[in-house]
Amino acid sequence: MDPQRKRKIRLVVALGVAVFLAAALVYTSFSASSEAKEPSQLIGAAPGTSYDLTGEVVRGSVRRDGDSLHFRVVDRDGRGESLPVAYSGTVPDPFRGGREIVLTGEVDHGVFVGEPDTLVTKCPSKFTTSNDS
Amino acid sequence: MTASLGSAVLALVFLTLVFAAVAAVAGRDGEERWLLASRRAVYGACALLTLCVVLIEIAFLGDDFSFKIVQQHSSIETPTFYKLAAMWSSQEGSLLLWAWVLSIASSLALYSTRNRLREIVPYATAVMAGVASFFTGLMLFAGGVNPFATQSPAPADGIGLNPLLQHPSMMVHPPMLYSGYVAFTIPFAFAIGALATRRLDAAWIRATRRFALIAWALLGFGLLLGARWSYTELGWGGYWAWDPVENAALMPWLIGTAFLHSIMVQEKRGMLKAWNACLIVATFSLALLGTFLVRSGVLQSIHAFGDSTVGPYILGLIGVVVLGSTALIVSRLDDLRSEKRIDSLASREAVFIVNNLLLVALCATIFWGTFFPLISEFFTGEKSSLAAPWFDRYTTPLAILLVLFTGIGPLLAWRRVSWATARRVFFVPALSAAAVGVVLALFTDAAHKPWALALFVFAAFALVGLAQEFWRGASARRTLSGGSMPAALVAVVSRNRRRYGGYIVHAGVAVLLIGIAASSSFQTKRDVILRPGQSAVVDGREVTYVKPTAKVDKLAFTAGAVLKVQQGSAGGDEFTLYPTRRFYRPTGGQGGGIANYFAGESDSEIGLKAGPGSDFWSALSPDISSVQAHARAADQGFRRCIAGGPGVPPQCRAVGALMRAALANPSLRPTALAKIEQLQLDTAKQIATGYVSEASPATFRIIVNPLVTWMWIGGLIALAGAAIALWPARRPPRRVAADPELEALKEAKYREIRDAELDHAAGKLSDEDFALLDAELRKEAIAILDRGNGATANGHAKTPERPAEPV
Numbered sequence: 001m002d003p004q005r006k007r008k009i010r011l012v013v014a015l016g017v018a019v020f021l022a023a024a025l026v027y028t029s030f031s032a033s034s035e036a037k038e039p040s041q042l043i044g045a046a047p048g049t050s051y052d053l054t055g056e057v058v059r060g061s062v063r064r065d066g067d068s069l070h071f072r073v074v075d076r077d078g079r080g081e082s083l084p085v086a087y088s089g090t091v092p093d094p095f096r097g098g099r100e101i102v103l104t105g106e107v108d109h110g111v112f113v114g115e116p117d118t119l120v121t122k123c124p125s126k127f128t129t130s131n132d133s
Numbered sequence: 134m135t136a137s138l139g140s141a142v143l144a145l146v147f148l149t150l151v152f153a154a155v156a157a158v159a160g161r162d163g164e165e166r167w168l169l170a171s172r173r174a175v176y177g178a179c180a181l182l183t184l185c186v187v188l189i190e191i192a193f194l195g196d197d198f199s200f201k202i203v204q205q206h207s208s209i210e211t212p213t214f215y216k217l218a219a220m221w222s223s224q225e226g227s228l229l230l231w232a233w234v235l236s237i238a239s240s241l242a243l244y245s246t247r248n249r250l251r252e253i254v255p256y257a258t259a260v261m262a263g264v265a266s267f268f269t270g271l272m273l274f275a276g277g278v279n280p281f282a283t284q285s286p287a288p289a290d291g292i293g294l295n296p297l298l299q300h301p302s303m304m305v306h307p308p309m310l311y312s313g314y315v316a317f318t319i320p321f322a323f324a325i326g327a328l329a330t331r332r333l334d335a336a337w338i339r340a341t342r343r344f345a346l347i348a349w350a351l352l353g354f355g356l357l358l359g360a361r362w363s364y365t366e367l368g369w370g371g372y373w374a375w376d377p378v379e380n381a382a383l384m385p386w387l388i389g390t391a392f393l394h395s396i397m398v399q400e401k402r403g404m405l406k407a408w409n410a411c412l413i414v415a416t417f418s419l420a421l422l423g424t425f426l427v428r429s430g431v432l433q434s435i436h437a438f439g440d441s442t443v444g445p446y447i448l449g450l451i452g453v454v455v456l457g458s459t460a461l462i463v464s465r466l467d468d469l470r471s472e473k474r475i476d477s478l479a480s481r482e483a484v485f486i487v488n489n490l491l492l493v494a495l496c497a498t499i500f501w502g503t504f505f506p507l508i509s510e511f512f513t514g515e516k517s518s519l520a521a522p523w524f525d526r527y528t529t530p531l532a533i534l535l536v537l538f539t540g541i542g543p544l545l546a547w548r549r550v551s552w553a554t555a556r557r558v559f560f561v562p563a564l565s566a567a568a569v570g571v572v573l574a575l576f577t578d579a580a581h582k583p584w585a586l587a588l589f590v591f592a593a594f595a596l597v598g599l600a601q602e603f604w605r606g607a608s609a610r611r612t613l614s615g616g617s618m619p620a621a622l623v624a625v626v627s628r629n630r631r632r633y634g635g636y637i638v639h640a641g642v643a644v645l646l647i648g649i650a651a652s653s654s655f656q657t658k659r660d661v662i663l664r665p666g667q668s669a670v671v672d673g674r675e676v677t678y679v680k681p682t683a684k685v686d687k688l689a690f691t692a693g694a695v696l697k698v699q700q701g702s703a704g705g706d707e708f709t710l711y712p713t714r715r716f717y718r719p720t721g722g723q724g725g726g727i728a729n730y731f732a733g734e735s736d737s738e739i740g741l742k743a744g745p746g747s748d749f750w751s752a753l754s755p756d757i758s759s760v761q762a763h764a765r766a767a768d769q770g771f772r773r774c775i776a777g778g779p780g781v782p783p784q785c786r787a788v789g790a791l792m793r794a795a796l797a798n799p800s801l802r803p804t805a806l807a808k809i810e811q812l813q814l815d816t817a818k819q820i821a822t823g824y825v826s827e828a829s830p831a832t833f834r835i836i837v838n839p840l841v842t843w844m845w846i847g848g849l850i851a852l853a854g855a856a857i858a859l860w861p862a863r864r865p866p867r868r869v870a871a872d873p874e875l876e877a878l879k880e881a882k883y884r885e886i887r888d889a890e891l892d893h894a895a896g897k898l899s900d901e902d903f904a905l906l907d908a909e910l911r912k913e914a915i916a917i918l919d920r921g922n923g924a925t926a927n928g929h930a931k932t933p934e935r936p937a938e939p940v
């Protein structure tokens with residue numbers, strides 16, 4: 001086979017593989033992702049769908065009950081109704097009232113039940129005083 | 134006073150940098166006066182920025198709270214080491230760090246090229262000074278990010294540095310990452326210079342290769358430190374979370390890795406010119422993107438550094454860089470044609486191309502996943518994000534292929550390798566890898582994790598192949614000059630630092646990936662609730678919560694646990710861990726009552742037993758609800774004492790009287806406050822004793838992480854390899870070269886001849902292949918010498934001098 005042609009075939013095969021992989025990537029990303037929602041959008045949501053809850057933990061609402069943790073989360077702008085959350089397992093160090101969190105889970109009977117090990121707490125770079133004590 | 138001096142110096146820096154850029158452009162035709170002026174202006178800006186940093190550090194050390202930056206990121210109680218490092222926990226401080234490091238790197242680059250690359254340097258200077266003036270301009274004009282902003286009257290104390298950040302690796306991590314980002318500016322600037330002047334041979338690469346390698350090593354070190362901090366400090370137990378900001382640092386590192394490989398192909402073969410230009414533009418843009426992501430809050434990240442005003446400006450700069458560079462590359466496509474074609478797929482350059490594609494694919498995947506929330510919002514109107522399993526699914530196979538090519542590359546020679554030679558060099562590594570695979574599949578549970586097993590097999594292939602390279606190199610050296618094997622090894626490595634330094638990096642990366650694969654596939658993680666005296670069995674080890682501990686000082690309330698861990702049944706290996714959790718009082722521990730201990734940050738001090746086989750990791754989440762209740766009750770009591778009146782317990786009448794007297798007479802106030810602080814501390818200590826005797830249950834996170842230690846060791850090996858590759862070679866006293874560029878070209882060609890001789894001596898090139906290659910290289914060398922003779926006409930010998938002792 002003449003080298004020019006060989007090179008062309010090689011290029012077409014490589015591009016074909018790349019396009020195929022990219023398509024797989026795009027396709028799976030849409031089905032594997034979970035929607036990010038704020039508490040006010042999840043009040044009254046039906047069970048069975050997994051969401052990423054993002055919002056701010058209401059100060060003074062954190063309560064430990066056996067191995068599960070209960071707290072309320074409110075929209076990041078601080079407005080709207082807050083959503084009760086149940087989460088079991090240990091929490092990251094920065095977690096506390098007033099912090100922004102991201103948590104994956106489902107709504108069950110009005111309570112957002114988080115999957116273990118999915119709680120992410122935003123890491124503050126600034127040491128801020130809290131005024132709620 | 135200091136502040137206004139600082140602001141003035143900063144403004145002067147800005148003007149100096151703008152002048153440097155303008156003077157460089159004015160001197161683009163080689164007018165010495167302008168070039169000297171622009172170079173000196175960059176040196177000057179570097180000196181002035183150093184002064185700015187010194188002024189800020191003096192303010193931090195002297196607790197000058199009239200500086201906003203000091204008041205918001207430090208306090209009197211902050212330890213001195215963290216006062217020095219608090220500068221870059223602020224946004225304005227990190228911008229200053231960016232500009233300062235860039236000015237240092239630019240000065241070094243301009244000094245090292247002061248007699249070279251006369252055409253390219255003016256444009257490169259303009260780019261470097263332009264970028265530096267952009268960041269200086271941000272501090273001056275963007276609003277709210279001037280490090281010399283002051284407030285009056287100055288507060289008595291500062292807010293302090295977040296205790297979570299008070300960790301040695303956290304203090305080194307940001308400057309390492311920033312220096313890595315910044316140092317990529319240098320190769321980018323010279324690439325732009327080369328494109329602008331159409332000087333697209335490998336000269337710009339030779340001049341900036343070191344900077345690219347330094348940037349790569351610093352960025353890698355920064356990533357490693359961040360992972361280590363997450364593992365030991367966050368009470369979470371992981372070292373990587375596919376968080377956008379982590380990804381933002383990983384992406385330029387990956388493309389930088391590809392760049393470091395493909396520039397070798399351009400240096401030696403004159404190929405991949407357009408590709409290299411694209412890679413360095415991509416690396417620099419991704420570095421800017423990293424800075425942008427950290428500072429903009431556009432994506433949900435655990436690194437949320439507050440609202441920022443500089444995001445849009447950085448985005449603007451990225452736009453200018455990407456569009457401008459693309460236009461420049463497209464307009465120069467004719468000059469970017471390869472000088473040669475690839476000889477054979479069985480050659481080192483072919484493997485480099487494959488590894489480049491893998492690295493770019495890895496980066497593209499991570500880029501898509503990182504920006505997916507924005508992409509999905511654009512298409513569906515919903516912000517959806519991708520979690521770790523999605524990333525793992527794609528990055529795992531790519532990483533496995535990458536480690537395979539990490540092993541194949543070093544075994545192949547440049548240009549072409551015959552089938553017989555390939556069989557010879559691949560035999561031992563392939564056999565060893567197969568043996569490792571069989572042993573692991575039969576005797577461990579690796580067979581259940583095919584991805585991990587594949588990675589172990591390929592890593593074994595790579596490590597044995599690299600060991601064989603060292604062995605063959607040292608043997609070849611020994612045949613040539615005798616001596617012992619270790620001495621021969623040292624000699625061959627120190628004579629070929631770039632090559633063997635690179636091999637050591639490869640070995641480090643293989644070891645690091647083994648650590649990641651083992652610890653992510655075979656980890657045991659459990660959260661258990663235990664009362665003192667109770668035990669749980671985790672991964673065959675019996676974990677007993679022996680007793681709680683508690684400690685109080687002015688700064689924090691520390692709850693701890695004594696954990697006894699026993700391997701197997703009684704009589705097995707036994708050790709004790711002391712995980713603790715500290716609850717910090719806000720604002721350096723003053724006022725607010727006892728309950729205030731629990732109003733601030735808390736952090737974990739993990740109990741870790743690290744070992745070559747596996748890490749036993751433990752973190753504690755104590756149940757402090759009763760402690761908090763006692764603290765609130767005690768605060769209530771104190772308030773009643775101070776209020777006075779009937780029904781006040783007798784033991785606190787004296788305190789109440791003292792406080793009331795202090796309210797009437799301000800001169801008594803300090804004594805009274807000190808007294809009450811002392812009483813509160815004593816009470817807190819009683820509460821702590823109560824916590825210990827109450828024996829309430831605590832939650833423990835226990836992780837058994839196999840081989841994770843090798844991840845850190847692998848990272849350090851890779852850094853050591855980079856340091857060896859960077860170590861300057863001893864050079865003979867330099868003759869004053871008439872044409873330094875030609876001299877560099879000549880040196881590079883000699884080096885290539887020596888490389889081929891080493892490959893031949895080490896058995897990587899057959900006699901026929903070597904004879905052909907050597908003849909080609911010598912012809913190329915003579916062509917270079919002829920060019921020199923044509924220019925200087927002083928009659929060199931027409932054969933290249935044979936370098937003494939090639940191996």
